[in-house]
Amino acid sequence: MSDGELVGSYIVPVHPHTVLAADQNEGWGRLRDAFGEAAQRIKDSGADLLIIYSTTWPSIIGHQIIADPNPEWVMVDNDFHDLGSIPYSFNIDDKFAHAWNQANENRGLKSRTVAYHGFPIDVGSVVALKLLNPDNAIPAVIVSSNVYANRAETTVLAKACMDVIKATGRKAVAVTAMSLSNRMFTKPIDPKDDKIHSLKDDEWNRKILEFLGEGRLEDVGQLSRTIHRQIRVNKVVAFKPMWWLSGMNQNRNNLTGEVLAYEAIHGAGGAVVHLDPAASGAGDKEYDEDDVEYFLGERNVLDAQSDETEIVSEIVSAKPSNSNGPALWEPTESKDSVNSAAAPKPVGAYPHARRVGDLLYLSGVGPRQPGTNSIPGGPIHDADGKPLEYDIKAQTHAVVQNITRILEEAGGSIDDVLDVTSFLVDMDRDFKGYNEVWAETLGKVGPTRTTLAIRALPTPIAVEMKVIAKAPSLE
DSSP states (O other), X not given: OOOOEEEEEEEEOOOTHHHHOGGGOXXXXXXXXXXXXXXXXXXXXXXXXXXXXXXXXXXXXXXXXXXXXXXXXXXXXXXXXXXXXXXXXXXXXXXXXXHHHHHHHHTTOXXXXXXXXXXXXXXXXXXXXXXXXXXXXSOEEEEEEETTOXXXXXXXXXXXXXXXXXXXXXXXXXXXXXXXXOOOOSSOOOGGGOOOSOHHHHHHHHHHHHHHHTTOHHHHHHHXXXXXXXXXXXXXXXXXXXXXXXXXXXXXXXXXXXXXXXXXXXXXXXXXXXXXXXOOSOOOOOOOSOOOSSOOSOOOGGGGXXXXXXXXXXXXXXXXXXXXXXXXXXXXXXXXXXXXXXXXXXXXXXXXXXXXXXXXXXOOXXXXXXXXXXXXXXXXXXXXXXXXXXXXXXXXXXXXXXXXXXXXXXXXXXXXXXXXXXXXXXXXXXXXXXXHHHHHTHHHHOOEEEEEEOSOOSSSOSEEEEEEEEOOOOO
């Protein structure tokens, strides 16, 4: 058996209008025609598996995978039940579903299969399979979108899927069912009056589609962080499929992309996009996320939802987020300070960083997570001082992520780091794991480094770093 491969990727809208009311609006009709073009391309590719990742099937505990070989039911959309119903009967590859579930567990993910008759298939998956695979000739598998999963977890989900594709020799097509902007009208509209809800939404949709048309999928995955801050509708859930699709494509930025259609669906942005694995040569941005192979359990996806436009101008002590460690403070504000809502609060009256001339001086950075104050990999002791097992690699990764957030707030990046002083509370136990993570992250940047053994840190963490970095130009 030859190694399996991904032979194509598609982004498609989730709303039922393209199935039930395509003739009522010219734009809906164009999307329906684009679905037809995509279906023909999938057939011509020789694909023998369709993998659907849909934002309209949210899950809370891990990811779920449909493993009923023939789910049959009638789908009525919660919002657009007036359009009618969609009977469905799908051909699901239950063996692949179970193998993917096992591959997820092998990589540290919480996962389970769903295989009872009558389980309702979500609208996004129904629309995608009805229009991309109308005769059920190609077996499919459907996975949920976990509402709390961060990019690391979503990337590992993709890698686990690719493990099974390669092991089984499949020719797979990855499909993300999602809207672009998802701000819909809240009252019924005449189909002829449909349009994108706001100009800002339309501008962001077109920027995303510009990148996708150039095959710059990984750029879109990273652009999502900016979009979270810029538009009023939070896109954390809706952009998970972009993270997943990028992971399925080895986080490449040089695919061959084509936007087959872009239209409004009840105010939201809907598009059909084809991403061919053939290299276009257009994208040259390097993948600059942590290349995670196993999920260690830490999540920080909700931290990005805090309002980063609010600047606290007074030093106000805060209650601690948990019983471990001292109270937290709002970071000190001054003319040259740099503070980020995406970084953990200090344990005293100091800023996250300070700009002095061409340099940035960062206060000691640990692994605590903003908002929750949780410690990836676990604390080193409990509230009574009793030692606990912890993961030094997870803590070190989290430190690097926090450093990155602070530097990005200043307009720079992790590549600007010049010098690091690291503090370990257990040199004998932790130096090896810490050093391995360093080699994978900061070691590639090449700063100078000093590592010191210390007795303790103010919070129950095992590692902290003091950083000096180049300051980006203010011009």
